[in-house]
Amino acid sequence: MERPILLLKKELINPIEQALDRIEKIRQRKMNNEDSIILEGLFALGVASFEHSIIDTLRILLNYIPDKLDVKSENISKQHLIDGNPLEKAIENKVNSVSCKNLPDIIRYFTTISGIPENIVTEDELAELIEIKATRNLLIHNNLMVNSFYRETSGTKVREGQGSKNRLVINQDYLFESLVIMRSVLGKFKHELNLKYNDFTKIKAMKSLFSYIFQTPVMKFENEFEVDEDRDVIINLKPETSMKGRLSSSETLFYNIWVAHSHGNKFEFDRGYFYGLDNRNRKKMAFLIEKLDILKP
Numbered sequence: 601m602e603r604p605i606l607l608l609k610k611e612l613i614n615p616i617e618q619a620l621d622r623i624e625k626i627r628q629r630k631m632n633n634e635d636s637i638i639l640e641g642l643f644a645l646g647v648a649s650f651e652h653s654i655i656d657t658l659r660i661l662l663n664y665i666p667d668k669l670d671v672k673s674e675n676i677s678k679q680h681l682i683d684g685n686p687l688e689k690a691i692e693n694k695v696n697s698v699s700c701k702n703l704p705d706i707i708r709y710f711t712t713i714s715g716i717p718e719n720i721v722t723e724d725e726l727a728e729l730i731e732i733k734a735t736r737n738l739l740i741h742n743n744l745m746v747n748s749f750y751r752e753t754s755g756t757k758v759r760e761g762q763g764s765k766n767r768l769v770i771n772q773d774y775l776f777e778s779l780v781i782m783r784s785v786l787g788k789f790k791h792e793l794n795l796k797y798n799d800f801t802k803i804k805a806m807k808s809l810f811s812y813i814f815q816t817p818v819m820k821f822e823n824e825f826e827v828d829e830d831r832d833v834i835i836n837l838k839p840e841t842s843m844k845g846r847l848s849s850s851e852t853l854f855y856n857i858w859v860a861h862s863h864g865n866k867f868e869f870d871r872g873y874f875y876g877l878d879n880r881n882r883k884k885m886a887f888l889i890e891k892l893d894i895l896k897p
Contacts, residue, residue, distance in 0.1 A: 601815055604808035606891055607664035609793070609800040612657060616790045619653035620783060622646070627779050630772055640739055640770045643778060647736040650782040654710050654789075655699045661713055662691045668713050669694060702753075703733050716792035721785055728781045731757035735768055744768040802832045805894055813854050813884055818843050825862075833897060834862055850881045854888060862895040 626642045633639060662668055666687055676689050698709050704726060711718050721729075734754035738744050746761040746768060761767050810821045823841040825834045837859065844855050856867040877885060 601812055603887060604805070604812050605665055606805040606809060606894055607660070607797070607800050608802055608805060608894075609797040610802075612660055612797055612800070613790055613793050615653040615656035615660070616786050616793070619649040620786050620790070622649045623779050623783050623786070627776065630775050630779075633772070636770070639772065639775050640744075643770050643775050644736055644739060646775075646779055646782060647732060650786065651699070651706075651733075653786060654706060655695055657789075657793075658698065658710060658713060659691065659695045662694065663688075666691065703729055710789075714789075714793060715796055716789065720788050720792055725781060725785055727755050727757050728777075729785065730755040731759065732778050732781065735759070735770070738768060739770070744770070802894065803827050803829065803834070806834065809888070809891060809894065810858075813858070813888055814847075814851060816847075816851070818846050819851075837863060837865075850877050853877075854884070857888065857892075858895060861892050862897070 623646055626646050630639060630642055669690060676686055676693065698706055701709070707721055707726070707729075708718070711720060731754045734750050735744070737753070738746070738750045742750075744761075744767045746766045750768075751758060759768055762769055807821045810819070810824075820843075823843060824838055826836040826838055827833065828835050844852070847855055856865075859865045860867060
């Protein structure tokens with residue numbers, strides 16, 4: 601049996617929710633503020649929040665569903681193959697590679713990997729985002745003084761500089777309009793991800809983990825635990841229907857570890873349990889230990 605996918609919708613959309621929250625706080629702080637340094641700083645923070653939320657969401661998806669990686673991924677050094685985690689490094693290399701691409705390519709890759717509609721971002725929104733990214737780069741690298749690189753990368757929404765230094769202006773209006781565009785696009789991403797991954801609940805993940813750990817028809821999740829679907833949590837153990845008494849020694853150890861973390865139940869550790877851990881059970885034990893956090897209330 602393959603290892604289950606334990607992705608949680610809540611965890612997946614968290615980076616975008618955090619970015620939306622930060623963008624809203626930026627919007628509130630820009631009001632009645634005419635200080636150009638503050639407005640430019642808030643603008644740079646907003647763009648960084650927008651971009652990082654996309655990249656962080658990609659990282660979560662690829663870590664939980666590595667099958668989404670390209671057939672040919674980024675190169676991995678010999679040292680990482682020997683000493684490290686090759687899959688983890690391949691994912692990180694891929695995410696870093698994508699983050700260096702231009703915005704249309706980042707969004708295209710994001711929609712492809714996440715499985716949301718490719719046309720979710722309109723042409724006009726994309727054009728606005730391209731210019732926003734070009735302005736952010738100009739702010740960081742050339743103090744907003746218009747140069748050929750800005751003109752080449754800003755697309756159809758290119759702006760003209762002001763004054764003798766031909767410098768772009770980031771005022772309240774421009775900052776507000778930029779925040780509106782970024783908030784709108786992130787809002788669409790959040791909506792589509794909620795639809796696409798609606799059934800990736802904590803209860804579903806725990807059921808999948810339970811089936812992987814207890815690969816026997818005797819053990820059924822529904823017979824062991826009472827759940828609250830609305831709150832997406834396990835409520836109580838069900839001793840009246842539990843089949844834990846029919847488990848092998850190794851499976852009893854798994855069960856005791858499970859309820860210790862899901863319900864805080866203590867148990868006496870019997871060293872003899874480990875004699876029943878063959879290679880298959882060792883792998884299940886390692887996976888269970890790795891995923892213990894999902895069991896906590």
